[in-house]
Amino acid sequence: MDTAFESETRAVFDRYQREQENNEHIFTRLVSLIDEEYFGFNPGGFAGLNVLDAGCGSNANASYAFLEKGAAKVTSLELGEEWMDCAARRLSKFGRKSELIGGSVLNLPFGDGSFDFVHCAGVLPHTANPRKGFDELARVTRPGGHLFITIIGTGNGIFYRCINHLRELYASDAQFRQAIDNLDGRTAKEALDWLLAVKSQNEPPFLKGEDGFFRSLFDDDLFVTLRDRFQAPTYHEFAFTEQQIRNWYAENGFIDIRRVSRYTKGFENLRRFLAPLYLHYDHPLARFWFGDGCIQMIGARN
Ligand SMILES: C[S@@+](CC[C@H](N)C(=O)[O-])C[C@H]1O[C@@H](n2cnc3c(N)ncnc32)[C@H](O)[C@@H]1O
Incomplete structure (x- = not known):
């Protein structure tokens, strides 16, 4: 190279x-x-x-x-x-x-x-x-x-503007950089477990199956493609x-x-x-x- x-x-x-x-x-x-x-x-x-x-x-x-x-x-x-x-x-x-x-x-x-x-x-x-x-x-x-x-x-477009801004943050902020570098299906699952546990302790579901649906929005495929943008x-x-x-x-x-x-x-x-x-x-x-x-x-x- x-x-x-x-x-x-x-x-x-x-x-x-x-x-x-x-x-x-x-x-x-x-x-x-x-x-x-x-x-x-x-x-x-x-x-x-x-x-x-x-x-x-x-x-x-x-x-x-x-x-x-x-x-x-x-x-x-x-x-x-x-x-x-x-x-x-x-x-x-x-x-x-x-x-x-x-x-x-x-x-x-x-x-x-x-x-x-x-x-x-x-x-x-x-x-x-x-x-x-x-x-x-x-x-x-x-x-x-x-x-x-x-x-x-x-x-x-809103999306590319956000990505551009976050790329600058990735370059300048060590904490954000570390969070992105560690982002994968496992770390995301831990975060979602915590989020949904606190939610269910405080409020009953608004819709049937909403927690499962929310989880289905995030997978390894998403994080793999997101990380490269940063x-x-x-x-x-x-x-x-x-x-x-x-x-x-x-x-x-x-x-x-x-x-x-x-x-x-x-x-x-x-x-x-x-x-x-x-x-x-x-x-x-x-x-x-x-x-x-x-x-x-x-x-x-x-
Ligand atoms: C977003 S990936 C796309 C990979 C593949 N084309 C695909 O669709 O899955 C961009 C690729 O371009 C490669 N790349 C960057 N600069 C290059 C260059 N000057 N010559 C050849 N490949 C390059 C990177 O190594 C990387 O694999």
């Missing part, structure tokens, strides 16, 4: 991506995110494709999904090499169709036009230069091939508008540029109540909460 910043980024993500790989429910939920319809492809549309999963993460969940969906070859790229044992636990069954490569999206070790489909989810906001990364991803997409990226958009060294949250990202595609010779969205199923925590906002990112409630939200975009190289 080129910089201390990249090593720190990798270490933060490695911790939680290994937890995701270890948890069958979370891993299965992540794999289910990849389906042809979401990308606007016909059923079976990944069969035979040569795919790059750039910034695949230690568990390479999307690489796994592309291979399950019949890709001819998936190259999984991530910073350094320490993650490969984790990815290989899932991918080794695909034999030579799966290749693991250490490298950076800022300097991809592939020739121009090497891939039919380039997938880069949640990676660019964590790099030192998202635009440079985008241009590299575009370069290795073959004419007629597709490039898919996700990036956090600009906007004044711990990752950089997060270009408010950096780019949807129009800017469209321009990046157009300037790199892409056509048929589309923002896509999906109903994210399988959350066993409070995010199941946010899933409608992920799907309808243009709804006023979604705008209020997430601003421009998570921009998921795909284009075809001309």
Whole structure:
């Protein structure tokens, strides 16, 4: 890895991506995110494709999904090499169709036009230069091939404003930092046990089953994804508008540029109540909460 910043980024993500790989429910939920319809492809549309999963993460969940969906070859790229044992636990069954490569999206070790489909989810906001990364991803997409990226958009959504504020607190307040670093299903359960015990000592339930419902809003999956928002060294949250990202595609010779969205199923925590906002990112409630939200975009190289 080129910089201390990249090593720190990798270490933060490695911790939680290994937890995701270890948890069958979370891993299965992540794999289910990849389906042809979401990308606007016909059923079976990944069969035979040569795919790059750039910034695949230690568990390479999307690489796994592309291979399950019949890709001819998936190259999984991530910073350094320490993650490969984790990815290989899932991918080794695909034999030579799966290749693991250490490298950076800022300097991809592939020739121009090497891939039919380039997938880069949640990676660019964590790099030192998202635009440079985008241009590299575009370069290795073959004419007629597709490039898919996700990036956090600009906007004044309440949620991202809170996260930004809390990231500052995480950097400056040792007590808050320790609470976040220790946040997992076990510590959350202890906190909930205490909270609900005090509540039941003082007041009967308002609704039947309310304590169980309240508990069901929190699980390891939620804490794993929340922690990275604080711990990752950089997060270009408010950096780019949807129009800017469209321009990046157009300037790199892409056509048929589309923002896509999906109903994210399988959350066993409070995010199941946010899933409608992920799907309808243009709804006023979604705008209020997430601003421009998570921009998921795909284009075809001309
Ligand atoms: C939010 S995670 C997303 C992982 C995976 N794409 C997924 O959807 O589960 C961001 C990933 O980007 C990786 N990353 C950050 N900077 C990178 C770079 N310059 N080159 C390649 N990967 C990078 C991190 O190590 C991390 O695994």
